[in-house]
Amino acid sequence: MQADPRPQDGATPVLSLRGIVKTFPGVRALGGVRLDLFPGQVTALIGENGAGKSTIVKVLTGIHQPDEGEILMDGQPVHFPTAQAAGHAGVTAIHQETVLFDDMTVAENIFIGHAPRTRWGLIDRRAMRERARAILHGIGADLNPATRLRDLGIASKHLVAIARALSIDARVVIMDEPTAALSHKEIAELYGLVEKLKAQGKAILFISHKFDEIFRIADRWTVFRDGQFVGEGAMADVTEGQLVQMMVGRSVDQIYPKRPARIGEPVLTVAGYCHPTEFSDITFTLRRGEILGFYGLIGAGRSEVMQALFGITRPSKGACRIDDGIRVIRSTAQAVEAGIVYVPEDRGRQGAVKGLPIFQNVTLPSLSRTGRHGFLRLAEEFKLAREYTRRLDLRAASLDQDVGLLSGGNQQKVVIAKWLATKPRIIILDEPTKGIDIGSKAAVHDFMSELAAEGLAVIMVSSEIPEVLGMSDRVIVMREGRIAAEFEGEAMTPENLVRAAAGIGQPQGKAA
Amino acid sequence: MSTALRHSERQIPDRLTRPAARALKSWESLLAIVAIGIFVLNAWASPYFLDPWNLSDASFNFTEKAMIAFAMAMLIIAGEIDLSVGAIIALASTVMGVAMTAGAPTPVLVLLGLGTGLACGAFNGMLVARFGLPSIVVTIGTMSLFRGISYIILGDGAFTGYPDSFAWFGQGYVFWVITVELVIFTLAALVFGVLLHRTSFGRTVYAIGNNSVAARFSGIRVDRVRFILFLLTGLMSGIAAICLTSRLGSTRPSIASGFELEVVTIVVLGGVSILGGSGSIVGVVLAALVMGLVTFGLGLLNVPGIVMSVVVGALLIAVIAVPRLWAMARAKSRKR
Ligand SMILES: Nc1ncnc2c1ncn2[C@@H]1O[C@H](COP(=O)(O)OP(=O)(O)OP(=O)(O)O)[C@@H](O)[C@H]1O
Ligand SMILES: [Mg+2]
Numbered sequence: 088m089q090a091d092p093r094p095q096d097g098a099t100p101v102l103s104l105r106g107i108v109k110t111f112p113g114v115r116a117l118g119g120v121r122l123d124l125f126p127g128q129v130t131a132l133i134g135e136n137g138a139g140k141s142t143i144v145k146v147l148t149g150i151h152q153p154d155e156g157e158i159l160m161d162g163q164p165v166h167f168p169t170a171q172a173a174g175h176a177g178v179t180a181i182h183q184e185t186v187l188f189d190d191m192t193v194a195e196n197i198f199i200g201h202a203p204r205t206r207w208g209l210i211d212r213r214a215m216r217e218r219a220r221a222i223l224h225g226i227g228a229d230l231n232p233a234t235r236l237r238d239l240g241i242a243s244k245h246l247v248a249i250a251r252a253l254s255i256d257a258r259v260v261i262m263d264e265p266t267a268a269l270s271h272k273e274i275a276e277l278y279g280l281v282e283k284l285k286a287q288g289k290a291i292l293f294i295s296h297k298f299d300e301i302f303r304i305a306d307r308w309t310v311f312r313d314g315q316f317v318g319e320g321a322m323a324d325v326t327e328g329q330l331v332q333m334m335v336g337r338s339v340d341q342i343y344p345k346r347p348a349r350i351g352e353p354v355l356t357v358a359g360y361c362h363p364t365e366f367s368d369i370t371f372t373l374r375r376g377e378i379l380g381f382y383g384l385i386g387a388g389r390s391e392v393m394q395a396l397f398g399i400t401r402p403s404k405g406a407c408r409i410d411d412g413i414r415v416i417r418s419t420a421q422a423v424e425a426g427i428v429y430v431p432e433d434r435g436r437q438g439a440v441k442g443l444p445i446f447q448n449v450t451l452p453s454l455s456r457t458g459r460h461g462f463l464r465l466a467e468e469f470k471l472a473r474e475y476t477r478r479l480d481l482r483a484a485s486l487d488q489d490v491g492l493l494s495g496g497n498q499q500k501v502v503i504a505k506w507l508a509t510k511p512r513i514i515i516l517d518e519p520t521k522g523i524d525i526g527s528k529a530a531v532h533d534f535m536s537e538l539a540a541e542g543l544a545v546i547m548v549s550s551e552i553p554e555v556l557g558m559s560d561r562v563i564v565m566r567e568g569r570i571a572a573e574f575e576g577e578a579m580t581p582e583n584l585v586r587a588a589a590g591i592g593q594p595q596g597k598a599a
Numbered sequence: 600m601s602t603a604l605r606h607s608e609r610q611i612p613d614r615l616t617r618p619a620a621r622a623l624k625s626w627e628s629l630l631a632i633v634a635i636g637i638f639v640l641n642a643w644a645s646p647y648f649l650d651p652w653n654l655s656d657a658s659f660n661f662t663e664k665a666m667i668a669f670a671m672a673m674l675i676i677a678g679e680i681d682l683s684v685g686a687i688i689a690l691a692s693t694v695m696g697v698a699m700t701a702g703a704p705t706p707v708l709v710l711l712g713l714g715t716g717l718a719c720g721a722f723n724g725m726l727v728a729r730f731g732l733p734s735i736v737v738t739i740g741t742m743s744l745f746r747g748i749s750y751i752i753l754g755d756g757a758f759t760g761y762p763d764s765f766a767w768f769g770q771g772y773v774f775w776v777i778t779v780e781l782v783i784f785t786l787a788a789l790v791f792g793v794l795l796h797r798t799s800f801g802r803t804v805y806a807i808g809n810n811s812v813a814a815r816f817s818g819i820r821v822d823r824v825r826f827i828l829f830l831l832t833g834l835m836s837g838i839a840a841i842c843l844t845s846r847l848g849s850t851r852p853s854i855a856s857g858f859e860l861e862v863v864t865i866v867v868l869g870g871v872s873i874l875g876g877s878g879s880i881v882g883v884v885l886a887a888l889v890m891g892l893v894t895f896g897l898g899l900l901n902v903p904g905i906v907m908s909v910v911v912g913a914l915l916i917a918v919i920a921v922p923r924l925w926a927m928a929r930a931k932s933r934k935r
Contacts, residue, residue, distance in 0.1 A: 113615050399816070423818035437816040442809035442876050446613070451806055452818045454799035461798050469613045476611060487614040505817070 098125050099162070101290045102147070102178070102259050107156035109142055111492065113484035116142040119156065120316040122309055124259055124290035129281060131305035131322070132294045133334055135524040136496030137482035139314040140294050141183050144263050147292075148180045149173035171200070180261035183294075183495045183522070184435055185248035187236055194219035194232035197251045222250045225283075227276030241433045242268045242385040249277070260284055261292040264495070266300060267521045268432075270384045270550040271585060278304055296496070296524050297551075298327045310334050335526045343557030346536045350560065351375030354544045355427075355513055357396065360405035365391035366568035369405070373513065373544045378535065380559030381548040382584050388568040389548045390432050393515045397429035398422040409513075423452055426512030430503055430519055432548070438502035441491030445483055446472035448490050449505045456509075475504035478534055480527045496522045503531060507538070514538075515546040520554065532558060552581050564588050626870035626925065630885040637892045645899040655776035657898075659846065661865070661891035662780040663839040664858060665883070668865040669791035670832040672883045675866055676795070677828055678808045678875030679734040681723060684836045685858035686745035691715035691840035693749040696758030696850040705764045712841040713834065719745055720833015724826035734829075742859070749852040758850040769846025780842050784887075787835065792880040804828070808875035864915045865890055873919065890914075 100123040109117040117139045124130050132140050145151040147158070149167030157164050160176060167173040187196050194215045195202075203214040219232035228246040236244060245268040252260065262281075266274045281304050284291055295301055301308070301322075308325060310317040310333040317333045331339050353372045360369040366388040373379050381389045395402045398416040406413055409425050416422045422429070431437035440448055449472040450457050457467040472486050479500040483493055490501055499522050506514060516535075520528045535558065539545055549555045555562055556579055564572045564587040572587035574580075622628065641648045648654075667684050674681055694715045695708045703711070719741070726737045771779040795801040803824050806814040815821045839858075844850055869886035871878025893914065897907050 397816075418820065419815055419818045420820045428818075429816070431816055436810070436812050438813060440806050440810045440813045440817070443806060447802065447806075451802070451814075454802060458799050461800065463797055463799060463802060473611070473613070481611060483611050485612045485615045487616075 098127075100124055100159075101126050101161065103159040103162075104143070104147070105157050105159065107143065107146060107158075108154045109139075109146060109151060110154055111484075113488070116314050117146070117153070118314045120311060120314070121319075122292075122316075123319070124292055125307070126258075126290050127285050127288045128306040129285060129291040129293050129304055130307045130309060131301045132292055132309050132311065133301065133330055134311035135313075135334055135482070136500070136522075136527060137313075137494040138311040138334075140311060141263055141494060142314075143311075144180055144182065144261050144292070144294070147173065147178055147259075147261060148182075174201075174255055174257075177256070177258035178261070179252045179255040179257035179259070181249050181252040181263060181265050183263040183267075185245060187244060187247060187251075189235070189237040191236060192232065193223070193230050193234050193236060193239075193247050193250075196236055196247050197222065197232075197254050199251075201255065218254070219250065222253055223247075226250060226253070226280050227273060240386065240390070242270070242273070245269065246273065253280075257289065259290045259292070261294075263294045264296070264522055265293075266295065266297065268518075270588075271552065272384050272589070274300070296522065296528070298330070298525070299553075301330075302327065312336065331525060334524070339526050339529055343532055343554070345378075345532075345558055346540050348376040348378075348536070348540045348560070350377045351542065354410060355396075356408040358406050358408070360392065360395060360402045360407070362388075362391060362395060362400065362568075363403050365400075366395075366565075369570060371563060371570065371573075373546060375542050375544055376539050377560050378539050378545040378547055378558050380555040380562040381546060381565060382550070382552070382555050382562055383565035383571075383588050385550075386567075387565040387588070389565050390517055391568075392565070393429060393517055393546065393548060394431075396422070396515065397427060399429075423509065423511075427515070428452070428506040428509055428511040428513070429515045430506050430517055432517040432521070434499055434502050434521075439490045439498045442489060444487045445476065445481075445490050445493070445501055446486040448501050449475060449508055451505060452509050471508050472504070475508045476500070478507075478530070479504050480530045496524055496527065499523055500527065500531075507534070511543065513544045513546070515548070517548045518550065519547065520549075520551070552584060555584065556581065566590050627879060627882045627885060629925070630868070630870070630882060630889060634885055634889050634892065637889060637896060641892060641896040641899065644896065648896070648899055651776045655778060655781070657891060657895035658778060658781050658784075660894045661887040662778075662784040663842050663846075664862050664865060664890075665784055665887035666787050666839050666842075667832065667835045667858070667862045668869070668883050668887060669787050669880060670828070670835040671862050672866045672869065672871050672878055672880065673791065673795055673801075673804055674734075674828045674832055675863075675871050675873065676808045676875055676878050677804045677825060678811060679727060679825060679828065680738065680863070681720075681734065681829060681832045682738040682859045682863075683719065683723060683741040683745055684832060684839075684862055685855045686742045686749075687716055687719040687833055687836035688840040688843060688855035688858060689749040689852055690719060690745040691837050692844040692850040692854050693752050693758070693852065695840070695844055697752065699758060699761055699765075705762055708761075708765055709768075709841055712844070713837045716833045716835070716837020716840060717830060718833070719836070720830040721826075723833065724829030727829060728822040728826040746852065746856075749854075753850070753852045759848065761845065761848055765845050766848065767845070769842045769844070780846075783838065783842065787838075788880060788884050795880055800824070800827075805876065808877070860915070861890070861911070864911070867919060868914070 102124040104122040106119045107117050108119050122143060134140050146153050149170045149172050165176060197219045198215050203211045205211040216232045223230050226246060226249055230243055249265060265277060281291060293305055305322050307321055308330065309319040310330065312334060328338060351374055353374050355373040358370050361367045369392050383389050394400055398419045398421055414425060416425065446468050450468045453471060457471055458464050469486060481500045482497050490498055503519060520531055523531060535545060547558060562574045562579055562584065563570055564584055566588055574583055671681060691712045695712050698708055698711050723738055723741055726732050727734045768779055773779055773782050803819045806819060807821055807824060811821055843855060865886045866883055867873055869882035897910060
């Protein structure tokens with residue numbers, strides 16, 4: 088599948104990588120890869136979790152130094168010893184794991200390191216705010232530049248990271264899974280932005296696990312597998328099946344493996360849950376064996392409701408009933424005891440304990456089961472970790488490796504494994520397959536429906552319409568902190584979900 | 600189902616490096632070498648050093664501080680700190696002094712010492728865990744508060760005349776040259792070593808220190824763990840207060856002043872990250888030995904007290920800097 092590396096119009100690449108090698112202890116993340124980026128073209132970089140995509144981004148932006156190989160800009164060899172050097176050379180990136188400062192404002196975060204100055208050399212706060220507003224507006228994010236970052240949700244933070252990357256005038260723009268944290272509204276804005284950047288003649292590297300968007304916006308493709316270059320070519324000459332084949336070395340069934348489950352008695356009944364600012368009047372029932380989807384736009388309050396159910400925040404009003412007993416869940420520990428667990432959306436902050444090895448992350452909530460009388464039993468811990476990481480198709484050098492060194496998608500698998508290993512009765516999954524590659528996604532979905540068939544009750548919050556529709560028995564749509572609609576069976580269509588989420592017209596489903 | 604096929608394809612190994620191989624390259628082994636080096640140097644520099652009775656005397660340089668250092672290590676690994684430990688000793692010692700003056704027997708004095716330590720620890724723990732105040736601020740406050748109470752009670756005076764049976768804790772020997780304090784130190788090292796490295800509780804301490812938000816999202820009662828750690832630090836300060844008061848045979852309000860810094864120095868020298876999340880009890884034991892040997896060696900060489908505190912100060916700065924340089928050097932060698 089080796090197509091002509093040049094695009095039709097015979098342009099020369101702005102940026103080329105040749106024979107890049109990068110090794111970490113125990114892993115050869117990149118084993119001599121090549122990559123070409125052309126002006127005015129979007130190149131999609133495709134590969135499984137841990138294939139080396141983010142590593143190449145870090146090499147291109149001066150965060151990692153390659154062990155071997157060269158970077159050519161306009162045919163000339165260049166070196167990026169620091170991130171600043173890459174910025175000066177005109178390479179900017181939206182990283183997969185965004186590094187922003189919680190205690191600074193949105194505008195400060197966007198312009199840190201290159202703030203506009205006044206005549207006196209001081210930071211020009213007014214200009215900074217205005218420019219920040221303009222950039223944010225350009226990507227359809229109506230955030231106040233003076234807000235502290237701490238007060239924003241993860242999706243809004245991601246929009247700030249995007250704005251930050253765009254505040255640098257660059258010739259090469261890299262986007263590492265930019266849509267993973269966003270919902271359809273923001274994603275549409277982002278596509279518009281990519282078109283605009285293309286028209287300005289910028290070379291764009293776009294990393295994504297979503298094939299629909301790759302086919303929609305990319306002009307060219309490059310595939311990596313296990314740190315090796317597999318092929319490249321034009322999008323027009325390739326099919327999704329061929330790309331998947333190259334990426335995983337086999338074909339993957341993409342049909343959502345939803346098994347018909349016997350839906351049983353209610354296990355969780357939430358009645359009139361309210362929160363002073365985030366949500367109000369949330370009422371629903373979850374049954375045994377059911378997968379209940381939650382769809383909505385960013386800021387609709389889905390994660391906040393789920394965190395209240397998990398004991399992170401306390402609702403100001405309302406009650407929840409688990410099985411037949413009314414319970415007030417005041418802490419996460421109580422939630423776990425009651426059999427409710429939550430896979431959070433913000434895996435970097437709330438999910439993975441970076442600094443601890445993989446196996447210790449997996450067993451953290453199960454220590455009372457793997458240990459005995461409060462003492463640890465390492466053999467049991469490794470056994471549990473082995474079982475669940477294998478089910479979720481984890482790629483790691485060893486189970487003793489620091490979770491923080493894993494690729495983004497593999498960190499997500501560790502967090503899911505951690506909660507499934509507790510054998511919960513109710514699992515809440517908040518964007519569970521965010522950043523997970525197509526093969527592993529199938530593994531996660533397969534596992535989910537298998538557990539549902541065994542009687543687990545699942546709540547799945549997802550902004551990916553195919554996932555919501557493919558996996559759920561029933562879908563609740565939230566808008567502005569309230570339940571806007573509920574759909575079942577025939578009424579579960581993409582149009583209905585989108586309309587209910589945006590509040591347009593009267594959807595055909597039964598309005599709640 | 601194609602995914603079923605895939606499960607068996609790859610097997611992730613449990614570990615790449617054996618724990619023993621990793622231990623060899625650790626900060627702790629470097630400390631052990633340093634300890635042996637100072638030991639040899641001392642033996643070579645002074646003919647009095649190798650005398651068992653001298654060595655036994657020298658152990659008082661570190662035993663009381665090290666007892667607290669074990670609890671402090673866990674606290675720092677969890678991302679907190681307690682700067683009031685010296686003041687807790689002063690208050691506990693004062694409470695014992697008041698009771699002694701009223702004629703309380705030794706067992707009561709011991710219980711009061713432990714009780715005061717626990718109460719102070721509970722107070723710190725409540726302010727931090729319950730009200731969410733930063734521990735550095737809280738314990739700087741209680742540092743003045745606890746010692747202030749001692750000053751109010753004692754003024755310029757001192758309590759002396761503790762019963763003979765009370766002297767056993769700080770002056771007694773279990774057999775030959777092995778002091779009671781040395782035995783307490785060893786037991787504390789074992790108990791804290793097991794607690795931190797072999798129990799679920801110890802694991803949660805590391806988890807909280809690395810990412811307290813994710814720890815909470817993992818169903819860990821983060822506040823309860825923090826509270827218990829402050830309680831343990833208070834308890835160990837109470838035990839140290841009993842030992843120190845017994846050894847000195849008197850209580851002055853200035854007792855154990857500056858202890859907190861020496862305790863933190865031992866902990867940091869032991870390889871515990873001041874930012875939390877990593878460290879070991881073995882490291883703290885070795886660091887205590889190194890500190891004890893350095894102080895004792897300088898004493899043997901008749902180095903004046905002022906110079907001694909300069910050396911300890913320099914050591915404190917060095918131990919904060921050296922682990923960083925060590926980590927940087929390792930990161931560099933790894934790259935090659
Ligand atoms: N700092 C590091 N130390 C050790 N190993 C690392 C480090 N950074 C990355 N790796 C390893 O290199 C490999 C490639 O990781 P990379 O993050 O590039 O994957 P990716 O293609 O971006 O995957 P994903 O789709 O999950 O984001 C992985 O096996 C990862 O564990
Ligand atoms: Mg990545």
